[in-house]
Amino acid sequence: MNRLKGRENLDRIPVAVIGATGAVGQRFVQLLKSHPWFELIIVAASGKSAGKRYKDTVNWGLDEKMPEDIGEKKIEEINSKTFKDEGIELVFSALPANIAKEVELDLVSNGFYVFSNASAYRMGKDVPLLIADVNGDHLGLVDLQREAGKGYIVTNPNCTVTGLATGLKPLDREFGVRSVVVTTYQALSGAGYPGVPSLDIIGNIIPYIPNEEEKVEEECKKILGKLTVEGVEPSPFYVFASCARVPVRDGHLESVLVELEEDAVVDEVKKVLRDYDGLESRTLPTAPKKPIIVTEDESRPQPLFDIYSGSPKRAKGMSVTVGRIKRIHDKIRFFLLVHNTIRGAAGCSIMNAELAKIEGYL
Numbered sequence: 001m002n003r004l005k006g007r008e009n010l011d012r013i014p015v016a017v018i019g020a021t022g023a024v025g026q027r028f029v030q031l032l033k034s035h036p037w038f039e040l041i042i043v044a045a046s047g048k049s050a051g052k053r054y055k056d057t058v059n060w061g062l063d064e065k066m067p068e069d070i071g072e073k074k075i076e077e078i079n080s081k082t083f084k085d086e087g088i089e090l091v092f093s094a095l096p097a098n099i100a101k102e103v104e105l106d107l108v109s110n111g112f113y114v115f116s117n118a119s120a121y122r123m124g125k126d127v128p129l130l131i132a133d134v135n136g137d138h139l140g141l142v143d144l145q146r147e148a149g150k151g152y153i154v155t156n157p158n159c160t161v162t163g164l165a166t167g168l169k170p171l172d173r174e175f176g177v178r179s180v181v182v183t184t185y186q187a188l189s190g191a192g193y194p195g196v197p198s199l200d201i202i203g204n205i206i207p208y209i210p211n212e213e214e215k216v217e218e219e220c221k222k223i224l225g226k227l228t229v230e231g232v233e234p235s236p237f238y239v240f241a242s243c244a245r246v247p248v249r250d251g252h253l254e255s256v257l258v259e260l261e262e263d264a265v266v267d268e269v270k271k272v273l274r275d276y277d278g279l280e281s282r283t284l285p286t287a288p289k290k291p292i293i294v295t296e297d298e299s300r301p302q303p304l305f306d307i308y309s310g311s312p313k314r315a316k317g318m319s320v321t322v323g324r325i326k327r328i329h330d331k332i333r334f335f336l337l338v339h340n341t342i343r344g345a346a347g348c349s350i351m352n353a354e355l356a357k358i359e360g361y362l
């Protein structure tokens with residue numbers, strides 16, 4: 001059946017979400033609802049879910065109701081031919097990394113534009129590790145991937161890194177970053193669904209998340225690195241991360257200690273963070289007006305109150321909140337909060353695809 005006939009608005013780009021039943025997949029479904037440029041046509045997942053109705057299969061855990069039309073959709077298997085028959089070229093991926101490795105490569109060889117949350121290709125030399133309002137210029141790396149008949153892949157970073165890189169970008173641009181020490185308090189939804197067993201985490205903190213500290217260190221240096229004709233030259237600064245899982249539903253809190261190349265006082269740091277406009281006033285539907293919100297409240301940011309920071313409405317959860325900025329000897333310390341499945345995952349991927357659209361890559 002060709003669903004083009006039933007589509008609401010033929011000007012919108014038809015898209016598929018793969019891994020649509022998981023924690024990030026559900027956010028894609030929520031954020032793509034009534035998107036002005038993209039229309040969600042296919043929800044796909046594993047063979048275990050394929051063939052069932054979305055609403056009968058998914059353990060919907062989000063703050064808004066499941067979109068009714070998507071709830072009625074049949075979950076598909078990931079299949080290039082079915083996607084092509086439905087007119088799809090753009091695919092958002094929320095697959096586990098080990099599955100993404102083969103599936104995303106296959107989609108790219110079949111001509112699809114893949115915007116992925118998985119870590120499988122993040123560090124690829126010709127693959128953008130992109131946060132549109134932080135390192136939008138890195139999108140140009142896809143030119144190195146272009147081959148006739150093939151698509152390309154654009155990745156977004158690990159959820160913790162997305163917040164950290166956003167906070168560091170204006171500081172690096174203005175003062176230069178020499179070193180970063182970050183300690184994280186990461187939410188349960190960061191481990192996917194169903195994630196960490198409840199008996200391991202209720203009333204507890206686990207000071208270990210497999211491979212997380214390594215990802216924070218290497219991805220941050222790539223995002224804030226310099227684009228060259230051969231790829232990205234990683235930032236020379238040093239990053240040391242300590243990551244813990246805490247019994248919080250959504251939102252990663254990070255305590256960041258930064259050594260700057262140029263001395264700066266707290267008020268200068270606040271001003272630089274507040275004034276940051278990563279897209280230089282270009283407008284994307286999912287981009288927040290202010291990527292960074294600075295709070296003066298000594299008890300914030302807190303996941304309970306601040307995870308949905310960001311405006312306009314479509315960019316709710318797309319701003320990071322920074323607070324408790326202090327100068328300690330020659331270093332600056334602050335707390336930062338990022339919504340891990342919105343700015344840290346699905347929202348970032350959608351914002352990246354929006355940038356690709358206005359830059360002529362879709």
Ligand SMILES: NC(=O)c1ccc[n+]([C@@H]2O[C@H](COP(=O)([O-])OP(=O)(O)OC[C@H]3O[C@@H](n4cnc5c(N)ncnc54)[C@H](OP(=O)(O)O)[C@@H]3O)[C@@H](O)[C@H]2O)c1
Pocket residue numbers: 018019020021022023024025044045046047048049050078093094095096097099117118119157158159189190191192193194340341344345
């Ligand atoms: N959670 C976060 O905050 C976050 C943030 C940034 C990036 N990420 C990354 O995003 C990806 C998704 O994370 P998640 O937290 O959403 O994981 P999740 O809740 O475990 O969801 C995984 C999804 O992948 C599907 N899947 C699993 N095996 C498959 C297969 N063999 N073929 C097709 N589909 C398959 C699952 O479908 P079934 O239901 O049918 O099994 C489900 O839809 C991961 O790579 C993760 O590292 C996550």
